[in-house]
Amino acid sequence: TTPPAKSSAVLGFDSIAGSKTDAVAIPAGYSAYVLAPWGTPLNSKANAWQADGSNTAEDQANAVGMHHDGMHFFPLNDAADDGLLCINHEYIDQNALHPMGPTADANGKRTVIDEIRKEINAHGVSVVRIQLKDGMWQVVENDPHNRRFTGATVMDIAGPLAYTSYLETRYSPDGSQARGTLNNCGNGYTPWGTYLTCEENWPGYFVNKGELTDDQRRIGISTSDTRYGWNHLAGDNDERLDEFARFDITASGSSAQSDYRNEANGHGYIVEIDPYNPNSRAVKRTALGRFRHEGCTFGKLEAGKPITFYSGHDSRFEYLYKFVSDALWDEADANSSNRIAMGDKYMNAGTLYVAKFSEDGVGEWLPLTLDSITTQGNTLADSFDSVAAIILNTAGAADLVGATPMDRPEWAAVDPFTGSVYLTLTNNTKRTTDTNPANPRLNNSFGHVIRWDEGDKATEFSWDIFVFGAPTSADEATNRSGLNDLNQFASPDGLAFDKRGILWVQTDNGADEVTEYTNDQMLAIVPSTLVDADDKQQVVSAETQAQLKRFFVGPNGCEVTGFAISPDYSTVFANIQHPDNWPYSDNAAEPTPAGTTIRPRAATVVIRKNDGGEVGV
Numbered sequence: 001t002t003p004p005a006k007s008s009a010v011l012g013f014d015s016i017a018g019s020k021t022d023a024v025a026i027p028a029g030y031s032a033y034v035l036a037p038w039g040t041p042l043n044s045k046a047n048a049w050q051a052d053g054s055n056t057a058e059d060q061a062n063a064v065g066m067h068h069d070g071m072h073f074f075p076l077n078d079a080a081d082d083g084l085l086c087i088n089h090e091y092i093d094q095n096a097l098h099p100m101g102p103t104a105d106a107n108g109k110r111t112v113i114d115e116i117r118k119e120i121n122a123h124g125v126s127v128v129r130i131q132l133k134d135g136m137w138q139v140v141e142n143d144p145h146n147r148r149f150t151g152a153t154v155m156d157i158a159g160p161l162a163y164t165s166y167l168e169t170r171y172s173p174d175g176s177q178a179r180g181t182l183n184n185c186g187n188g189y190t191p192w193g194t195y196l197t198c199e200e201n202w203p204g205y206f207v208n209k210g211e212l213t214d215d216q217r218r219i220g221i222s223t224s225d226t227r228y229g230w231n232h233l234a235g236d237n238d239e240r241l242d243e244f245a246r247f248d249i250t251a252s253g254s255s256a257q258s259d260y261r262n263e264a265n266g267h268g269y270i271v272e273i274d275p276y277n278p279n280s281r282a283v284k285r286t287a288l289g290r291f292r293h294e295g296c297t298f299g300k301l302e303a304g305k306p307i308t309f310y311s312g313h314d315s316r317f318e319y320l321y322k323f324v325s326d327a328l329w330d331e332a333d334a335n336s337s338n339r340i341a342m343g344d345k346y347m348n349a350g351t352l353y354v355a356k357f358s359e360d361g362v363g364e365w366l367p368l369t370l371d372s373i374t375t376q377g378n379t380l381a382d383s384f385d386s387v388a389a390i391i392l393n394t395a396g397a398a399d400l401v402g403a404t405p406m407d408r409p410e411w412a413a414v415d416p417f418t419g420s421v422y423l424t425l426t427n428n429t430k431r432t433t434d435t436n437p438a439n440p441r442l443n444n445s446f447g448h449v450i451r452w453d454e455g456d457k458a459t460e461f462s463w464d465i466f467v468f469g470a471p472t473s474a475d476e477a478t479n480r481s482g483l484n485d486l487n488q489f490a491s492p493d494g495l496a497f498d499k500r501g502i503l504w505v506q507t508d509n510g511a512d513e514v515t516e517y518t519n520d521q522m523l524a525i526v527p528s529t530l531v532d533a534d535d536k537q538q539v540v541s542a543e544t545q546a547q548l549k550r551f552f553v554g555p556n557g558c559e560v561t562g563f564a565i566s567p568d569y570s571t572v573f574a575n576i577q578h579p580d581n582w583p584y585s586d587n588a589a590e591p592t593p594a595g596t597t598i599r600p601r602a603a604t605v606v607i608r609k610n611d612g613g614e615v616g617v
C-alpha cells in the first residue's frame with residue numbers, strides 16, 4: 001500500500017522558552033532522567049564510576065564511553081520496552097576523564113600508560129541492553145549483548161580498499177583489518193537492522209612529520225602533533241607500545257610493515273556494527289567514501305531499486321555525498337539473521353556521487369568513477385589509478401569534478417511520507433565571499449536546513465532551503481524564516497525523522513546571539529503538513545514558522561545530539577554531550593545547585609510523558 005503523502009501528526013506541546021541552567025528543560029507534562037552516563041558499567045569487569053576520576057582503562061573498556069553523540073534504539077523481539085541502545089562516543093575531555101587531567105613530563109610527553117589506554121577506550125561505540133521496568137528505563141548490566149567498540153578494537157575492512165596496498169600495515173599485512181574507530185559523531189542504521197557509526201574528525205588523531213601524501217594533505221592530517229598526544233609516550237620504543245606509536249604515521253622505514261605510514265588509511269569510513277550478534281566484528285564500509293563522515297542515512301526504500309545512503313563531510317566548504325548500491329533492495333533481507341552479509345551485499349559495491357547544486361532548485365549528482373569528467377575536461381583516471389585511490393582521497397576527487405562547497409554538511413534525515421531528504425548545514429563563518437544558491441548567506445553564523453527530492457535519473461535532484469537558523473535580534477535578511485523567541489536557533493546539527501513524520505532538529509551552537517538567550521536545544525516540526533495550494537512544500541515562512549516548536553533545552557555548556565525513539569513512541573532518547581556541570585542527579589531537569597561543582601558526565605536523557613503517552617503529539 002502507498003502511504004499517504006502527508007503525516008497526520010500534530011505537535012501536542014507548547015513550544016518552551018529558552019533556558020540557561022545546569023539542567024534540561026522540557027514541556028509541561030513531561031519528565032526527563034539520566035540513562036547510561038559516561039562510566040556506567042556494562043559488566044562486572046568494570047568498577048562503579050568514581051566521581052574522583054580514578055577509574056582505570058580496564059574499567060573504561062567495560063563501561064559506557066565519553067561524549068555521547070549519534071544513537072539508535074534496536075528493539076529485541078519487537079518489544080517497545082526492551083532493546084539495545086547503540087551510542088557513539090565522539091571525543092573526550094582529558095580533564096574530566098582523569099583525576100587531575102593528563103599526566104605528562106616536563107617535555108609534554110605522556111607518562112602514564114593506563115591514562116592513554118583509558119582515553120582510547122573512552123572513544124568508540126557502546127551497545128547497551130536497556131529495559132523499561134516500572135516506567136523507568138534501566139541498563140541491564142552483564143547482558144551478553146553489552147559491548148564496547150573502542151579506538152583499539154579490531155575491525156574488518158570491506159569494499160574497494162580491502163586487501164589493497166593502502167591498507168597494508170604491520171598489524172594487517174594483507175590489508176584486511178584496521179584497529180579502532182575514532183571520533184564517532186553522527187550515526188545511521190540499515191534496513192536490515194545494523195548500526196552505522198561515522199568517523200568524523202579522525203585526521204587530528206594522527207601525525208605525519210615527513211612529507212604528506214596527496215590524500216593526507218587534502219584531508220588535513222597534522223604535521224605537528226596528535227590531538228591527545230597518544231603517540232608520544234615518555235621512554236618509548238618498547239614493542240608493547242605499538243598501540244600508541246601507530247598514531248605517528250611518518251614514513252620512517254622501507255615499507256608499511258616497518259613503520260605506520262598506512263595506519264590512518266584504516267580510518268575515515270562508515271562502520272557497520274551488528275548489535276544483535278555479540279560475536280560479530282565491526283566492518284568498515286569503504287565504498288561509502290573516506291572523509292569526515294558526519295552521519296549516514298538511507299533514502300526512501302523501494303523493492304527492486306538500489307539503496308541510497310547519504311553522508312555529509314562536516315567541514316567548512318566540504319561536500320555532500322551519496323552512495324547508490326549495485327544490489328537491488330529485496331524486502332526479505334530486512335529479516336536476515338546474517339546482517340553483516342547484508343552489509344556485504346548492499347554496501348560494498350555501488351557508485352559514490354558528490355552533490356553539485358547547479359542553480360536555484362536544480363542539482364546534479366556527479367559520480368566519482370574513473371571515467372568521470374573533471375572541470376578541466378580530463379577524467380578522474382588521469383589523476384587516480386583505481387576506484388580505491390579515488391575513495392582514499394574522496395574529497396580530492398570531488399574537488400576535480402566541481403562539487404559545491406557547503407556550509408558544513410552535518411546530519412541528513414528522510415521524510416517517511418514524502419521521501420524528501422533534509423540536511424543540516426551547521427554554519428560557516430569563513431564564507432566571506434562566494435555564496436552559492438545552496439549556501440546563500442555570507443558569514444553564515446547560524447546555519448540552515450536544506451532539502452531535496454531525487455529525480456528520475458540517479459544524477460538529478462531538485463532542492464530548496466527549508467529553514468534558516470537565526471536569532472530574533474537579526475534583520476529580515478538574516479532571519480529569513482521569521483523565527484521568534486520560541487523557536488530561534490543556530491547551528492543545526494543532529495537531525496532525525498521518526499516514523500510519524502516528525503522532524504527533530506538538534507543544535508550545536510556557536511552563535512552568541514542565540515546562546516545569550518538559550519542553551520542548545522531540540523526542536524520539532526512536521527514538514528509534510530506544510531504545503532501550499534500547489535501542493536509544494538514550503539520554506540518555513542512567516543505563516544508556518546509557528547509550527548517549528550522548541551521541545552527540549554540542554555544544560556549549560558552542552559551540545560544536544562543523537563536521537564532515538566522507542567517503537568511505541570512513548571520514549572525519546574537524546575544525548576547531552578560535554579555539559580559544564582551536570583548531571584546533579586538522575587533527574588535530568590534538576591539543576592546543579594549554585595556553588596556546587598561536579599565532574600561533568602555526558603549522558604543519554606530519557607524523555608517521557610508523565611501519562612506514558614506518545615512523545616511529541
Ligand code: FEO
Binds near residue numbers: 090186294314410493
Ligand atoms: Fe561531530 Fe560535525 O559534529
Ligand code: CA
Binds near residue numbers: 493508561
Ligand atoms: Ca555533529
Ligand code: CA
Binds near residue numbers: 410426493508
Ligand atoms: Ca557540530
Ligand code: CA
Binds near residue numbers: 090508559577
Ligand atoms: Ca560535539
